[in-house]
């Protein structure tokens with residue numbers, strides 16, 4: 272998966288192979304089984320429908336935008352290995368449905384907790400966890416509400 276950017280500008284991905292930067296913005300790195308049509312995430316976590324021949328898995332980038340299928344608000348800090356410089360509670364975690372039909376969870380940014388509801392349009396973005404010794408922002412993927 273070397274073909275994908277693991278950093279851009281002052282941001283560096285906390286973990287490789289989960290998301291990347293494209294000209295179209297931040298996109299999750301998924302994979303699709305061309306035999307049974309199943310998408311999975313992370314791309315290295317292959318899942319198939321029962322009886323699938325498991326032939327023809329290929330990496331694909333998920334659409335940038337999706338719809339909020341469900342969410343919850345966390346009032347405690349995420350456990351290790353999650354690492355941040357500051358207390359981020361309370362924070363919403365969203366379950367986002369992408370047009371490809373797969374749902375992926377992530378931290379939500381740029382939204383008011385009271386206005387969250389299923390069906391909101393979101394786009395994939397990044398969330399800064401901490402700044403490393405080289406002065407770069409170590410980021411993970413997140414979702415930004417587009418119509419809140």
Ligand SMILES: [Zn+2]
Nearest residue numbers: 304307319323
């Ligand atoms: Zn399959």
